Amino acid sequence: MTGSQAPGSPLHLSTAELFAAAEAEVRDDDPEWHWEHLVALHERATPEVFRTAWALAGDADPRRRELGVRVMREVGRDDPAAADLRRGNWPVLLDLLDREKHPDVLPWVVSAIGYNEVPGALPAVLRLAGHPDAEVRFRVAANIPCLVDPAAPEEAALAVLRVLAEDDDEDVRGYARYGLVEELGASI
Template sequence: MSWTAATLVTDGGEVLLRGLPVADLVAAALAVDADSRPEYTAFLHLRGDRETFEAARSLCADADPVRRELGADILGQLGAVTLTAQGAAVAVPREQRPFRTPAGTLLLELAATETDAGVRAAIAVAFGHLADPRAVATLGAWRTHPDAEVRRSVAIALAPLAGADDDALRYLVALTADPDAGVRDWSCFGLYQAGRDTAQVREALLARVGDDDAVTRAEALRALAGFGEPRAVQPLVDALATAPETDEVAGLLAEALSLLADRTGDPRLTGP
């Protein structure tokens, strides 16, 4: 996507997305399916201003769950990116985003009454982008939600919080045993991101090295390798002896091999 050249075809001709008013960007986002929507929400994030925040507030109060979901999507990354004079996108640190705290407050208010699974998933993802510690209790309550997409979103959201919050870490550990493979996968990845080396974390990850899902196994091995866990050596050797199912799995196992060989010096990993 070109931040400076991306356009939208309207009745009045082709116009630059970057220059569209907030209302037009919202309308464009709502006119496409969920997979195409980020092309438009990205430009709402880029604006990062009061007008866009108020538009998101209005969307969150709408009776239509699709509009509430869009409101949550906007709030999660409002002001998260800016452009250089050359048109290159640059991430804005969370603590420098002026609407981070009010966005979190608004999302907490929405979460308190929201019942739609799709909106809850969007709220959870937004909490993850904001890394708002006030959201931990809500995310913990949703970790057993019957919808797997909500639980996956919770796992994603907990990762940036688990590095400093014990409850977030505990919830993330619990999600490594979720019945859904995607939730287990993201939970293992989240523990790798959090970097909290505890006995509970290691045991949870070791329980996943024999998982039925190849990505979950590889994520668990990569996380354990980051901790230099010697009990991960043989499972990694066994995994490397079998052709990986996907390029993603191959990449994770290769990273695990490099990390664990460096941290343990085990000859089974370093070769002759």
């Protein structure tokens, strides 16, 4: 047993126990960023974790939807063996992108779309660039570069980033400028 797998470690919890503890972390929204159970789920890229996250994404409770999306965002990200399971996230995330309205969940959906590099999601993400919530616009700016070919980004994506580069919100503005110049090599 390694030091990271000590008896009190979340790695020894069942998947159901990990989800319950991660749900408590999401509900607490700890400003100190203590997300050890959520991170443990990201590292456990099993079919059970994916299926549970997919089911949570359809829950009536927005905190449970948020948890499902936050798990889908990163679970198995660095595990090539989980590539097929990660592709299973795509239809769930696209469905949520079309119907999610909750202000705490929608930004995570946009982020998960980018982290999963969901094909075909760019037009729907671009439509959110004018969203009244600055957090949604920030996630749009941050994730457009993940959804385009950096060597030949779509003109519509560049146009939206240029609009967001003039956003009233400093964080949105800064990230849109960073995405344009640093990630996509375009001008503002």
